[in-house]
Amino acid sequence: MHKIRFLIPFLMSGVSAMQASAFDPAITPPPYTAADLDRIQQQASDRAMERFPKSVIAIVDRDGRVLVLRRADGTGSITASQRAIAVSKAGTAVFLSSNEQAFTPRTASFIIQQHFPPGVENRPPGPLVGVGLSNLAYSDVNYFRFPAGGRILLTRLRASPGGVPLYKNNRLFAGLGVTGDGTEAEFDDQPDYSEVTGADEDEAIALSGQIGYAPDPRIHGSEVLIDGIRLPYVKTPVRAATVAGVAPSIAAAAPPPPFVWPTDTIGGVSGEIRAPIISDPVPGTINGQSRLTAAEVRSIISLATTRAQQTRAGIRLPLGRPAQVFISVVNNPGQLDVAPVVLGTFRTPDATLFSWDVSVQKARTVVYYSTPTLALSARAVGFLAQEHFPPGIDNRPPGPLDGEQFDISAPLLLSSASAINGEPALPNGITVFPGAFPVYRNGVIVGAIGVSGDGIDQDDIIAASGAVAFMPPKNVRSDTQFEGGVRLPYAKFPRDPQLRNEVRPITAGP
Numbered sequence: 001m002h003k004i005r006f007l008i009p010f011l012m013s014g015v016s017a018m019q020a021s022a023f024d025p026a027i028t029p030p031p032y033t034a035a036d037l038d039r040i041q042q043q044a045s046d047r048a049m050e051r052f053p054k055s056v057i058a059i060v061d062r063d064g065r066v067l068v069l070r071r072a073d074g075t076g077s078i079t080a081s082q083r084a085i086a087v088s089k090a091g092t093a094v095f096l097s098s099n100e101q102a103f104t105p106r107t108a109s110f111i112i113q114q115h116f117p118p119g120v121e122n123r124p125p126g127p128l129v130g131v132g133l134s135n136l137a138y139s140d141v142n143y144f145r146f147p148a149g150g151r152i153l154l155t156r157l158r159a160s161p162g163g164v165p166l167y168k169n170n171r172l173f174a175g176l177g178v179t180g181d182g183t184e185a186e187f188d189d190q191p192d193y194s195e196v197t198g199a200d201e202d203e204a205i206a207l208s209g210q211i212g213y214a215p216d217p218r219i220h221g222s223e224v225l226i227d228g229i230r231l232p233y234v235k236t237p238v239r240a241a242t243v244a245g246v247a248p249s250i251a252a253a254a255p256p257p258p259f260v261w262p263t264d265t266i267g268g269v270s271g272e273i274r275a276p277i278i279s280d281p282v283p284g285t286i287n288g289q290s291r292l293t294a295a296e297v298r299s300i301i302s303l304a305t306t307r308a309q310q311t312r313a314g315i316r317l318p319l320g321r322p323a324q325v326f327i328s329v330v331n332n333p334g335q336l337d338v339a340p341v342v343l344g345t346f347r348t349p350d351a352t353l354f355s356w357d358v359s360v361q362k363a364r365t366v367v368y369y370s371t372p373t374l375a376l377s378a379r380a381v382g383f384l385a386q387e388h389f390p391p392g393i394d395n396r397p398p399g400p401l402d403g404e405q406f407d408i409s410a411p412l413l414l415s416s417a418s419a420i421n422g423e424p425a426l427p428n429g430i431t432v433f434p435g436a437f438p439v440y441r442n443g444v445i446v447g448a449i450g451v452s453g454d455g456i457d458q459d460d461i462i463a464a465s466g467a468v469a470f471m472p473p474k475n476v477r478s479d480t481q482f483e484g485g486v487r488l489p490y491a492k493f494p495r496d497p498q499l500r501n502e503v504r505p506i507t508a509g510p
Helices: 015-020 034-048 081-094 105-110 201-209 296-310 352-370 378-385 406-414 456-466
Strands: 054-062 066-071 163-168 171-181 263-266 270-273 324-330 342-347 434-440 444-452
Touching: 034 054, 034 066, 034 171, 034 201, 034 352, 054 081, 054 201, 066 081, 066 406, 081 105, 081 352, 163 201, 171 201, 263 296, 263 456, 270 296, 296 324, 296 342, 296 444, 324 352, 324 456, 342 352, 352 378, 352 434, 352 444, 434 456
Parallel strands: none
Antiparallel strands: 054 066, 054 171, 163 171, 263 270, 270 342, 324 342, 324 444, 434 444
16 A cells, blocks of 8 residues: 655745835735756856756746756756656745745655654654645646646646745845756655755756855754754755856747736635635535635635734744735535535635645545544544554554545546546545634534645634634534544634734844
């Protein structure tokens, strides 16, 4: 059986600058030009020419569009695998980062292992275990693409070093990814996915390209602690190429304009409408209960948004920032092999872009697995889906849902759910980490809410706040149920989550 552990080979200068990084929906990514892209790709290519001239280099913008794709030596073809790896690394770096935290694929690798921290036995899984099977090439929500919109086979979030985010004027605008040193980890049936812990040649090339476009060190992932454990950012020294200009110069096209999304103010927060707020389009009732209306969907999102702005972020810097998330509500189609329809998706300011796809994944996951007599949260599904059950106890058998994420999601790397013998009810796969709850009306599942963008406990409290008027009967909640004598979880909230006007400014300095 496939193991969840290997699902990812693949989660400011002064005070004024940090305050300005708080997103306003009217603010687009910072203006950048083809000259910026040329400088970045030239710096990376020059460094690659020293040892790995066949390296493939990609730059991907915040919308997931490929801006640059080249070989360092400017000659020869690029294979589909090389293209997918370079684009996925660049996309992972930009999709996991924001104006208030800078993450890399190495950061992702640290938080997706079967033990957190990696290598420590009898510890629970990482908070984003399984996130590598999101933002898949054939997701019906979000994916990496060519500028004209075409999908790129085999792309997904990746967790092998060689990707870095790119910033200009302290604002995120793209990610840079490199493959070429031959150390890529692929999906396999090995007992463990070996995290790359030391310096890495792909990462070295990416860091050379990032010179002049690096984030402020004070928002590096290495400044973020989860459960008191410091995350990594990179582990390779930054060095420019010994000789500049040795790689062929290949001019980049002018970057496309950013997508302009409709904006709205919901729950007192101005943000982006990524999917229109609508009533359940399925006619009639579901098991005698009325379906969700647009007004109810808006109310669910509003309650979640209000909670997000009152919740201290777990990953944003400086400390004391509010959580920023994607909030998605889906229906319960009540039919086999029919995907839950997205009834609305709202993005609060500067929420990480990987979270769009994941918020919908989470909501669909709980609709798929819940029943009238068993309300499973995303946390409960993940608890049942790990390679050891209960999670965090080694030498235990796998959970009853172990391997299902791979079986359902991996085919979407190559084709759409409608074109494969997969699961048409889950056209962007499933998620096995927290942040979603089923929505019930009088004991009947009418939909679900999914939240993604911050720590998993923060996602849980925000999603639960949205669903507060649509709770399942207590006796069917997963935390009243047992599997193999083990009580299942339902929700877990952060300790003392309330934000209290406590932002700690970062003073000017290196």
